[in-house]
Amino acid sequence: GDSVTQMEGPVTLSEEAFLTINCTYTATGYPSLFWYVQYPGEGLQLLLKATKADDKGSNKGFEATYRKETTSFHLEKGSVQVSDSAVYFCALRQGAQKLVFGQGTRLTINP
C-alpha cells in the first residue's frame, strides 16, 4: 500500500540555520502531497501542498517540491526561527482517499 517515510528526529538547529526535512513516498498512482505542522498543544495544520509533479508548495518561508522521479517532497526553509519549533508531518492522498502520514519529525530551534 501507499506509504510515507520521513527523516527521523528530533532535529535541533540554531536560529537562522537552513532546514531540510526529508520525505519520500511510495504510491501506485499520482498522489497529492502535503506537509502538516503541529505546534505544541494544537491540532495539525496544513503548511503547504502540491498536487502534481514539479509543483512547488510554499508557505511561511517553507517550500517543498513534488519530485516524481525521486518520489520525494522534502521540506526546506532558508532561515528558521524559534517559532518554527513544532512537529512536522509529511502526508499523501490519492484522490478522495484517506491521508497517509509519515511518522513526524520534531524540530527544535534554539535562540
Add this chain to the structure above:
Amino acid sequence: GAVVSQHPSWVICKSGTSVKIECRSLDFQATTMFWYRQFPKQSLMLMATSNEGSKATYEQGVEKDKFLINHASLTLSTLTVTSAHPEDSSFYICSAPVAGGMDTQYFGPGTRLTVL
C-alpha cells in the same frame, strides 16, 4: 480559520471502563469527520471515517465494537473506547474537512488516553 475541538484533552481510566471522546467543529458543519490514532514516535493511523446520519466506515483491523463512533449532528462526532485496556492507551486525533475541500482538513488538538 476553522476550528476543531476535542474533549477531554487527556483522560486516565481503569482497565475495563469505557471512555468517550468528543470532536466538535466549532464554526463549520462537518458531514464527515476522521478519527486517527497516534502511537509515540509513529505516524497517525486512520481508524475510521465518521459520517453524519449513517454508520461509520472502519479501516481494516480496527474493531468496530471496541471503538464506537457516533456522528449525531453536523458539528459533533464521538469516539467511545469500550472496555478499555492498557494497549488502548494512545493519542486520539479527529479531523474534519471543509465542505467541498478534502485537501483542507482541520484537526483537533488530540486526546491522550491512558488506561491503567
